[in-house]
Amino acid sequence: MAASRMKLELSRVVQGNARLGLLKEMGRMGQHSLDIPGCLLYTHLGTVPHLTQDTLHTLSSLPAVTQVTLSNMAEHQDVLEEFKGGFKKFAGLHDTVLYCSLHDPAAQCPTGHTTNKTVSVWGSGGRIELTVAKFMALQKAVQPDWYQSMADGETWQASASRKRVRKSVDRTLAHLDECLMVHQKSQELDGVGVFGVVEGGDILEERLRSARETAKRPVAGFCLDGFQTGAMDQVLRSQLISAVTKELPEDKPRLLQGVGRPDEVLACVEAGVDLFEGFFPFQATERGCALCFSFDITPDPESAGRADLTAADEEQRTAGETQPNRDLNCVDQTHMTSFEMNLKDKRYRDDFRPLVDGCGCYCCRNHQRAYVHHLLVTNELLAGVLLMIHNTSHYHGFFRAIRAALASDKMDLLRRRVLGNGKK
Amino acid sequence: MAATINSEADGNIKESSMSFKKALTAVQPLSLRIVAECPVTKARACDLTLPHCTVSTPVFMPVGTQGTLKGITVDQLEVLGCQICLGNTYHLGMRPGPELIEKANGLHGFMNWKRNLLTDSGGFQMVSLVELSEVTEEGVKFKSPYDGKEILLSPEKSISIQNSLGSDIMMQLDDVVSSTVRGPRVEEAMHRSIRWLDRCIAANKHPDRQNLFAIIQGGLDAELRKACLDEMTQRDVPGFAIGGLSGGEEKDDFWRMVTLSTDHLPREKPRYLMGVGYAVDLVVCVALGCDMFDCVFPTRTARFGSALVPWGSLQVKQKQFAKDFQPIDPDCQCPTCKRHSRAYLHALFKSDTAAMHHVTIHNIAYQLTLMRSVRQSIVEGRFPEFIRTFMKRLFPSRDQYPSWAVEALASVNVTLE
Numbered sequence: 013m014a015a016s017r018m019k020l021e022l023s024r025v026v027q028g029n030a031r032l033g034l035l036k037e038m039g040r041m042g043q044h045s046l047d048i049p050g051c052l053l054y055t056h057l058g059t060v061p062h063l064t065q066d067t068l069h070t071l072s073s074l075p076a077v078t079q080v081t082l083s084n085m086a087e088h089q090d091v092l093e094e095f096k097g098g099f100k101k102f103a104g105l106h107d108t109v110l111y112c113s114l115h116d117p118a119a120q121c122p123t124g125h126t127t128n129k130t131v132s133v134w135g136s137g138g139r140i141e142l143t144v145a146k147f148m149a150l151q152k153a154v155q156p157d158w159y160q161s162m163a164d165g166e167t168w169q170a171s172a173s174r175k176r177v178r179k180s181v182d183r184t185l186a187h188l189d190e191c192l193m194v195h196q197k198s199q200e201l202d203g204v205g206v207f208g209v210v211e212g213g214d215i216l217e218e219r220l221r222s223a224r225e226t227a228k229r230p231v232a233g234f235c236l237d238g239f240q241t242g243a244m245d246q247v248l249r250s251q252l253i254s255a256v257t258k259e260l261p262e263d264k265p266r267l268l269q270g271v272g273r274p275d276e277v278l279a280c281v282e283a284g285v286d287l288f289e290g291f292f293p294f295q296a297t298e299r300g301c302a303l304c305f306s307f308d309i310t311p312d313p314e315s316a317g318r319a320d321l322t323a324a325d326e327e328q329r330t331a332g333e334t335q336p337n338r339d340l341n342c343v344d345q346t347h348m349t350s351f352e353m354n355l356k357d358k359r360y361r362d363d364f365r366p367l368v369d370g371c372g373c374y375c376c377r378n379h380q381r382a383y384v385h386h387l388l389v390t391n392e393l394l395a396g397v398l399l400m401i402h403n404t405s406h407y408h409g410f411f412r413a414i415r416a417a418l419a420s421d422k423m424d425l426l427r428r429r430v431l432g433n434g435k436k
Numbered sequence: 437m438a439a440t441i442n443s444e445a446d447g448n449i450k451e452s453s454m455s456f457k458k459a460l461t462a463v464q465p466l467s468l469r470i471v472a473e474c475p476v477t478k479a480r481a482c483d484l485t486l487p488h489c490t491v492s493t494p495v496f497m498p499v500g501t502q503g504t505l506k507g508i509t510v511d512q513l514e515v516l517g518c519q520i521c522l523g524n525t526y527h528l529g530m531r532p533g534p535e536l537i538e539k540a541n542g543l544h545g546f547m548n549w550k551r552n553l554l555t556d557s558g559g560f561q562m563v564s565l566v567e568l569s570e571v572t573e574e575g576v577k578f579k580s581p582y583d584g585k586e587i588l589l590s591p592e593k594s595i596s597i598q599n600s601l602g603s604d605i606m607m608q609l610d611d612v613v614s615s616t617v618r619g620p621r622v623e624e625a626m627h628r629s630i631r632w633l634d635r636c637i638a639a640n641k642h643p644d645r646q647n648l649f650a651i652i653q654g655g656l657d658a659e660l661r662k663a664c665l666d667e668m669t670q671r672d673v674p675g676f677a678i679g680g681l682s683g684g685e686e687k688d689d690f691w692r693m694v695t696l697s698t699d700h701l702p703r704e705k706p707r708y709l710m711g712v713g714y715a716v717d718l719v720v721c722v723a724l725g726c727d728m729f730d731c732v733f734p735t736r737t738a739r740f741g742s743a744l745v746p747w748g749s750l751q752v753k754q755k756q757f758a759k760d761f762q763p764i765d766p767d768c769q770c771p772t773c774k775r776h777s778r779a780y781l782h783a784l785f786k787s788d789t790a791a792m793h794h795v796t797i798h799n800i801a802y803q804l805t806l807m808r809s810v811r812q813s814i815v816e817g818r819f820p821e822f823i824r825t826f827m828k829r830l831f832p833s834r835d836q837y838p839s840w841a842v843e844a845l846a847s848v849n850v851t852l853e
Contacts (some may be wrong), residue, residue: 056788064793066512066771084787091779094759102761104775136786362536378510378548382540386503386532393507393789 017042018205018232020263020286024418029254029284032418035265038109039157040203044076048265049281049414051272051290051407052079052111054118057088058103060404061294062396065106070374071405077158078108079289082150083116086142087135089150098155112156114163117240117270118291126164128183144187148194155200160235162187163209165269168243177213180238181222184211188229205232207267210256214244219252223259233265236285240270249276250283257284274305274351274410274430281414282423293403297396300388301352302367303406305432307413309425350432355399360385373405374398465604466647466674468706474819477848478698478725481814484706486604487645488544488552491519493706493727494810496718496803497554498735502527503537503547506735507793508800510549516770516797517804519551520604522730525597526558526565526589530582534600542602554730555603556710557594557636559612571611573628591635595648599641607677608636610651615683615690622655629653630667637671649708651679652697656689665700675706678726682711687840691720695847698725715744715806719826720844722810723819734803738795741785744802746829750778752795757782770801820850827852 022033036045053060053075060068068074080099085092095102100110115121115133122139125132130141142150147162164183167176188208195201208231212219226234236256239249249271257266268285271277272292280288296303348354355367366376367384375384375398387395410430417426469483484491498505498513501524505513513521523543528534540546543553559576569578575590594609609632611625633650640648650668654661668676678697681690694709701707706727712718713731721729734744741753743764750757750764763773764781772781772794784791813822823845831837834852842852 056790057784057786059784059788059790061788062507062790062793064512064771064790064797065775066515067509070511087786088783091759091783095761095779102777103780104777361532362539364540374509374511380540382532382536383503383546383548386546390502390527390531392502392504393792394504394509396789397507397509397793 017203020048020265022262026418026421026423027282029257030282030418030423031284031286032415033286035286038076043107044109046076046109046287047415048286049277049288049411049418050075050286051288051411052077052267053108054079054290054294056116057084058099058105060400061297062393062400065104067374067397067401069106070401071408073408074106074108075290075408076109077111077287078105079111079113080154080156081113081116081133082142082147083114083119083121083133083135085112085154086133086140086150087137089146089153092153093149099153100155109158110154110156112151112154112159113235113269113289114160115165115269116291117272117289118294120169123166123169126166126183131162131164131187144190144194147187148191148198151195151204152198152200156204158205158207158232160207160267161191161209161231163211163235163237165209165211165237167211167213168238168240172213174215174218177211177215177218180211180213181218181225184209184222184237185225188226188231192229192231207231207233207235209235209237210260211237212252212256213238214248214252216252216255219256220259223256227260231264233267234260236266236268237270239268239280241273241276243270246276246279250279253280253283253285273349274307275427277410278414278423278427278430281418290404290407293400293407296349296352296403297399299348299352299354300356300395300399301348301354301403302384302399303351303403304353304368305351305410306429307410307426309413309417309422309429351430355381355384356388357385367402368406371402371406371409373402375402375405464643464647464674465645466706468704470704472815472817474723474814475817476820477723477845477850478695479722479810479814479819480725480727481811482706482727484727486520486552486647488550488604489519491552492808492811494718494722494807494814495520495728496713496807497522497728497730498800498803499524499730499732500547501732502531503543505800506739506796507789508796510547512771512797513549513800514551516801517808518800520554521549521552523547523553523555523601523603524558524561525555525594525601526561528555528601529558529597530580534597538600538602542600544602552605553601553603554605555598555601555607557607557609558589558597559594559607559609560711573631575609591632592639595636595639596641599646602642603646605647605649605675606636606640607649608633608651610653610679613653613655613680615655615680615685617655622657623660626653626655626660626664630664633668633671633673637673647674649673649675649677651677651710652701653680654693655680656685656693658692658696661693661696662700665697669700669702673705675708676701677708677710679710681709682731687838688843691724691840691844691847694721694726695724695844701725713803715803715830716827716838716841718803718806719810719823720841722814723823723845723848723850734799735796738799739792741781741791741795743795744799746826748830752778752781752791753785754782764795764798765802768798768801768805770798772798772801823850824852 024032038044164180208226212222265286267287360381363381467485472481482493499522591609598606611628613625654664708728709726713733743750757778760778813819
């Protein structure tokens, strides 16, 4: 059985799709739990970008599930095989549930290298081709708690023909069956959960076929692939995800790959997604930006969690470099979004306020916009550290707000607040 | 004490006999308590009390050039036990500039560092970083690399910036000459540095809370250095730095100038040897009587994956460590060594900048731990023994001991068998 003992306990289902609940008894000892909707802790080889364990743990309540990717991991297979103790021990990770995905959601990879029997990942030294055998050998060396089954998801980067989409569904199912076969024979993977991957591009029938077939297999959860930011507009994405999730069992989590922008997250929660990859804070950090969008819907609009934005700030947020929230087929995620402020901007040079007023993160408690601006202008490494701490904290706060809004039927209000339509 | 000022300068220089009286009567924000003196060498262990906290010496001061220590938060630095670190006047004077830092409550406020800060004068960067610099009696003229404007860094300007930064220890602007230069330029620079010292003393707006250190110059010429010592020690400054060394000079000349300097510096004031940070150099120069040191080396080399250890250094990025599952140093108590292996760091260097931070933390811990052990051995009266053990650990065999170090240590009665 490729399902761990993990249980999904739903406390609410809103409008037939959005789910509020708890994933519990995760991990080898069953000691971890994760509120859903939630996001995973995004890492590069087990390290949250820029952070050491000390700086990481300035954040209270980290997500219980840490994500690593085979893009970072594959080139170290021989090292892990010699180490034998599994990746968590190798990396000196804190006590966490480890999820291993195929690709890094924040890194674009070239297309055109998948075959019937292989998929490719790109490590620091170039392309590494994976057969099911190599893929499973890697999982045995990494020893995660969950992993995404090998999948062909190459339908979203360029408009894929119906034939190509069908092939990706077929291949992904074939890979899943082969992975499960190896999995069931492997003692090292006993108790480890396999997540089946739902493909199907932007074609409804293929999506449904992929969902139904995947659901027949003994998987612990489902990854929704091919919906990455830029793959399709949100309306279509929501339609397809809603249709897909209706075909999936209620008691298994749905993890959406490659979507992290706040507006898209909200829409996808409402379409039935439970888990998101937590890479958006990292992307904002790399642009020198601090997440500042409001998600505070408590009755008093002056309370904590809100960016203290002046009219000028609002103007800067919506003008100039920001991209419209509907960006069809735009795979360039390096552009600043309307959910963040660009601290490299001259206006912050002598702004001595914290990044976000009321934010309790280490950066906002100890430093000011002017200082972070200075670090960015002088190309200092500490900029990345402080921004990563703040952005991660802010993003986790956002997810707490989603859960609170679901609990109190206030999703509409939250959406309006996040999209900046709620006036102060 | 008769104070004469050698003033061949033009009208720009203020008369400063008044400032001498000011310096003598003002409350000095520095006190040195000698806790122990080594009976064999010239080493001392002291408690150096500065405005923000007391510093245990001998001390290594990490360099946080632009108001940050290369990826390490101030909390992490505090936890490592750092009591004083450096900021750089030239860089901070350029970006973000003294006015902004003043608005931010000084450099302490700007970077949120609650312990001590030492700022250098900007002089060294002038000469080493900026190509088009011209030194006159007025100061150092150079073109800003950021906007091409011509700037004059005078003693007054340097002190003014440092006053805005609010550092606990400020360095005088000195006329810096590379230690490989010979001839009349060295003498000229030495005399000018004395005149600039007086101008710096006069310009210090906060003698009650910012300590101005003099910098002994004179290159590798014993007579010039002695002349400089004689003059500068007549000024009532709270501390002295030994400058003009740690460039490309021969180590044989280097140690002789260090020991000559400490021979003629007052016992009851701290001695700061600038730009020295390699482990051997630190241990030897403590034996020669120095109390304070700074160097970019440990933090800079960390970013290239070079980890400092008692037996030398480890290049973590090299293939041989890919499957080495030990920590950098099994005996090290730093956060990096307590949690991560060489193999993990080796792998992480391919994926994330945090790898650099891990090694930076380790290297700072290594330097601070080294100085702590040196101090402890002085306090316990076993410093010569410490030196012998240290050298044995660092070098594979006796014939690999650097000869300059052997001679320098012999000069203070430590023989290495």
